[in-house]
Amino acid sequence: MTVQITREQLKPLAAGAAILGCGGGGDPYIGRLVAEAAIDAHGPVALVDLDDVPDDASVFPVAGMGAPTVGIEKLAATGQAVSAVQLLAKHLGRPIDYITCGEVGGGNSMVPIAVAAELGVPLINGDGMGRAFPELQMGLAPMIGVSATPMSVTDEKGNRAILETISSRWAEWLARDVTIEMGTSSTISLYPMTGEQAKRAHVRGSLSLCTLLGELVDSTRAAHGDIGAALAEELRGVRLLGGKVADVERRTQTGFARGNARIVADGGSCEELVISFQNEYLLAELDGRAVAATPDLIMLIESDTGTAITGESLRYGQRVTALAAPADARWYSPEGLELVGPEYFGYDAEPTMAGAAR
Amino acid sequence: MTVQITREQLKPLAAGAAILGCGGGGDPYIGRLVAEAAIDAHGPVALVDLDDVPDDASVFPVAGMGAPTVGIEKLAATGQAVSAVQLLAKHLGRPIDYITCGEVGGGNSMVPIAVAAELGVPLINGDGMGRAFPELQMGLAPMIGVSATPMSVTDEKGNRAILETISSRWAEWLARDVTIEMGTSSTISLYPMTGEQAKRAHVRGSLSLCTLLGELVDSTRAAHGDIGAALAEELRGVRLLGGKVADVERRTQTGFARGNARIVADGGSCEELVISFQNEYLLAELDGRAVAATPDLIMLIESDTGTAITGESLRYGQRVTALAAPADARWYSPEGLELVGPEYFGYDAEPTMAGAAR
Numbered sequence: 001m002t003v004q005i006t007r008e009q010l011k012p013l014a015a016g017a018a019i020l021g022c023g024g025g026g027d028p029y030i031g032r033l034v035a036e037a038a039i040d041a042h043g044p045v046a047l048v049d050l051d052d053v054p055d056d057a058s059v060f061p062v063a064g065m066g067a068p069t070v071g072i073e074k075l076a077a078t079g080q081a082v083s084a085v086q087l088l089a090k091h092l093g094r095p096i097d098y099i100t101c102g103e104v105g106g107g108n109s110m111v112p113i114a115v116a117a118e119l120g121v122p123l124i125n126g127d128g129m130g131r132a133f134p135e136l137q138m139g140l141a142p143m144i145g146v147s148a149t150p151m152s153v154t155d156e157k158g159n160r161a162i163l164e165t166i167s168s169r170w171a172e173w174l175a176r177d178v179t180i181e182m183g184t185s186s187t188i189s190l191y192p193m194t195g196e197q198a199k200r201a202h203v204r205g206s207l208s209l210c211t212l213l214g215e216l217v218d219s220t221r222a223a224h225g226d227i228g229a230a231l232a233e234e235l236r237g238v239r240l241l242g243g244k245v246a247d248v249e250r251r252t253q254t255g256f257a258r259g260n261a262r263i264v265a266d267g268g269s270c271e272e273l274v275i276s277f278q279n280e281y282l283l284a285e286l287d288g289r290a291v292a293a294t295p296d297l298i299m300l301i302e303s304d305t306g307t308a309i310t311g312e313s314l315r316y317g318q319r320v321t322a323l324a325a326p327a328d329a330r331w332y333s334p335e336g337l338e339l340v341g342p343e344y345f346g347y348d349a350e351p352t353m354a355g356a357a358r
Numbered sequence: 359m360t361v362q363i364t365r366e367q368l369k370p371l372a373a374g375a376a377i378l379g380c381g382g383g384g385d386p387y388i389g390r391l392v393a394e395a396a397i398d399a400h401g402p403v404a405l406v407d408l409d410d411v412p413d414d415a416s417v418f419p420v421a422g423m424g425a426p427t428v429g430i431e432k433l434a435a436t437g438q439a440v441s442a443v444q445l446l447a448k449h450l451g452r453p454i455d456y457i458t459c460g461e462v463g464g465g466n467s468m469v470p471i472a473v474a475a476e477l478g479v480p481l482i483n484g485d486g487m488g489r490a491f492p493e494l495q496m497g498l499a500p501m502i503g504v505s506a507t508p509m510s511v512t513d514e515k516g517n518r519a520i521l522e523t524i525s526s527r528w529a530e531w532l533a534r535d536v537t538i539e540m541g542t543s544s545t546i547s548l549y550p551m552t553g554e555q556a557k558r559a560h561v562r563g564s565l566s567l568c569t570l571l572g573e574l575v576d577s578t579r580a581a582h583g584d585i586g587a588a589l590a591e592e593l594r595g596v597r598l599l600g601g602k603v604a605d606v607e608r609r610t611q612t613g614f615a616r617g618n619a620r621i622v623a624d625g626g627s628c629e630e631l632v633i634s635f636q637n638e639y640l641l642a643e644l645d646g647r648a649v650a651a652t653p654d655l656i657m658l659i660e661s662d663t664g665t666a667i668t669g670e671s672l673r674y675g676q677r678v679t680a681l682a683a684p685a686d687a688r689w690y691s692p693e694g695l696e697l698v699g700p701e702y703f704g705y706d707a708e709p710t711m712a713g714a715a716r
Contacts, residue, residue: 159522
């Protein structure tokens with residue numbers, strides 16, 4: 001089934017993507033402006049199901065890379081993203097049949113829409129993670145043996161790089177250095193794949209899910225309902241805590257936004273939730289006990305509006321609701337946990353949502 | 359005129375190149391082993407004069423990049439250098455008609471010989487500087503408007519990068535980051551140019567000059583003559599000091615070997631020469647007064663043997679002779695001084711050898 005992404009659909013899509021981005025994936029407002037401008041100039045984007053993608057099609061993921069704390073100040077233009085895809089396609093000598101999202105996120109679900117609009121090619125309804133993760137070897141593609149490279153890295157000034165590496169970890173290391181030198185924010189196209197590979201390396205329908213989440217927030221807010229509870233139910237997750245942000249420690253370091261936030265519960269229970277992040281929220285501890293850990297989805301929304309709070313937009317005094325939900329089941333496999341489990345990030349904790357994953 | 363570089367000619371060529379490398383450009387012993395192995399496997403290399411290179415020929419410079427302190431431990435193989443040139447040629451869609459030296463140096467005059475041998479293409483008798491300099495925007499090519507990029511960067515593990523940048527300074531920044539991540543030593547191919555450009559972007563005959571210097575050292579030593587005086591005369595330079603290395607301060611930092619060496623004069627005069635280096639020797643101060651400064655050639659040899667002393671081989675107690683000589687006259691132009699003059703490196707000094715340059 002192919003539907004069209006029009007300008008009007010971008011708002012709920014970006015809002016939902018920012019929730020599913022788990023604190024990372026870029027700013028939904030800036031991302032939406034970029035996608036709106038591209039659709040205004042080039043028309044709506046065809047959103048296609050993976051079942052309709054031929055096995056021999058040539059698929060190019062595209063995403064922003066770097067620290068979101070920088071991404072909200074050094075804005076990415078569509079031009080550098082289009083350039084990233086075109087450079088990689090030319091290097092490979094392949095046509096650009098489909099654009100897809102490397103990850104879900106307020107920015108990283110929008111930039112591929114803008115690229116698809118400008119190039120006039122369809123966008124796949126899905127993404128390579130079902131959420132956002134901070135490092136580029138973290139995707140379903142490497143789990144099925146798709147190489148991260150050849151990949152391209154571009155900046156807004158016109159600098160471009162192609163990397164060919166012996167592993168996806170080397171791709172992460174070299175692309176991170178290049179990204180930091182470019183100003184800690186870049187656009188990348190990586191994991192070029194066939195349609196057949198795309199069918200195995202995607203979380204299917206995630207862009208539709210983002211739209212559904214965005215619309216659910218709007219309708220629940222209009223009905224004066226409990227937005228956190230509605231989202232938790234839809235995502236088969238739990239509401240961890242509602243409270244006030246009491247402290248945020250944040251630094252832009254080694255190319256990431258790193259830190260943690262302390263949230264004190266409403267209602268005088270004195271419960272405290274501490275959320276640790278490296279771009280994305282990776283660990284939630286309630287009074288010192290881990291209640292969710294990567295690859296679990298850990299999400300923060302404004303309690304009143306349901307607006308996603310990304311790591312870089314966390315502020316003292318915000319009234320927030322913290323949610324946890326299961327990631328795609330493949331992230332809880334031994335191979336998945338090796339890539340993105342708590343141990344990789346140095347946390348002594350276990351994910352808690354695997355049982356509800358599918 | 360085309361001559362052949364045979365195995366036997368590598369020894370004086372490498373010895374002379376290490377002298378003209380001004381402390382940088384890589385180790386002549388390791389460089390020679392690499393070139394010997396390639397000539398043993400593939401036969402001698404044709405060394406051609408620039409006058410014999412067609413204007414529309416496709417010329418590829420190749421060089422090592424990084425800190426020589428690392429280069430003597432993490433050895434570059436011919437394979438990664440060949441890979442650098444082939445990757446760039448493929449990216450440009452151009453044939454590899456000629457190989458040339460990005461700079462003169464114990465390693466950087468040898469690696470291109472090995473590449474030319476393995477690829478079976480001729481080598482140009484010349485180089486892009488007439489000496490070695492530490493950063494890749496420092497060459498005659500950018501002065502005539504040849505772009506540093508597209509360029510390639512490769513390592514011994516099999517990682518490869520292509521960079522396309524908006525300036526040669528950006529090429530330096532990005533390639534330096536990639537090189538540091540690769541282990542602070544890489545091989546690069548850059549400033550791809552036509553034969554017509556090569557004629558304007560080269561110091562002509564510099565490989566022949568290296569051989570001549572190496573032979574001069576041998577013959578002067580055999581005759582128990584003054585090697586330093588002989589070299590100074592040949593290079594239209596001066597003997598700054600003969601003495602003993604009293605102190606070496608050296609650190610591998612931001613991808614370079616940086617530091618300075620203190621040399622105390624023989625004969626009880628108590629004169630002290632301090633030489634500062636960033637890979638290459640860039641400033642020589644005699645009792646606090648600058649007696650030579652970049653782009654002047656500042657060279658150190660073992661007083662007895664005439665063997666070049668590179669920055670990474672400087673040791674306490676070595677008996678050395680320090681020499682200064684004029685660089686190619688183009689380095690003393692306003693454009694040349696902007697690229698490589700003392701001010702760029704933060705030295706409050708003037709070059710002293712410009713008068714003898716040609």
